[in-house]
Amino acid sequence: MITAQLQIILFIASIVTFLMIINMIRKYSLELKYSLLWLFFSVGNIFLAAFSDIAKTIAQLLSIQQPVNAIFLLSFIFQFFLIFSLTLTVSRISNKFTQLVQEVGLLKKEVENLHNMKSSER
Template sequence: MMQPIFRIILIIVSLLTMSFMLRKIRQAKVQIEAAMFWVIVALILVVFSLCPAVADACARLLGIYSTPNFLFLFMIFLLMVKVFSMTLQVSQLESKQKELVQKIALAQKEQEELELRMQELLEASTAGEEEDGR
């Protein structure tokens, strides 16, 4: 069973997290997909706080005798899932970044080669005009 002070703290922290994320979404400082994880976690914690029987039942189902221990374990699990998800995203972004850097380098090399070729053609045509003028 959760102590009343623990429930109150959990509700306050959950509501603050939810309002912070919703404010950041409105300010366009965070993508909705990224913020939804935190909003959903906050909602789940509010449900666990307002209906401790749900948290107690989940704890008993998993064989955990203390509801606060279940909540801490639940949060650790969710954070591990989030870290894994973010690791995958970072890996994908690094691959895309590497690919884009390579494309930019190739484009710059092609541009330099074209500029060099244009300069050679201009010099050749200028030299040809000078010979015609003699």
């Protein structure tokens, strides 16, 4: 059973999180593509807090005794997806960075060769 106090705390925290994410997107300090998981999570938490029957139903489907434990399980699953998404993003950026460093190295070598050719002509 989810207590009324826990429901209120979850609801307020989810609303605050949602508003913070929206504000950060609006101020361009957070890109929309990276914030979609956070928006989904906060909206999901708002629904869980507003309608505690959803948590009870999820707990029953997963054979979990307490709805609060189902909410914790869903939070851990969300964290897993968030970490996986961030890992993919870091991997892509790392690959792009490596490629960029290689291209800069090749361009630097080409500039040095052109500079040496120009020096040897004099």
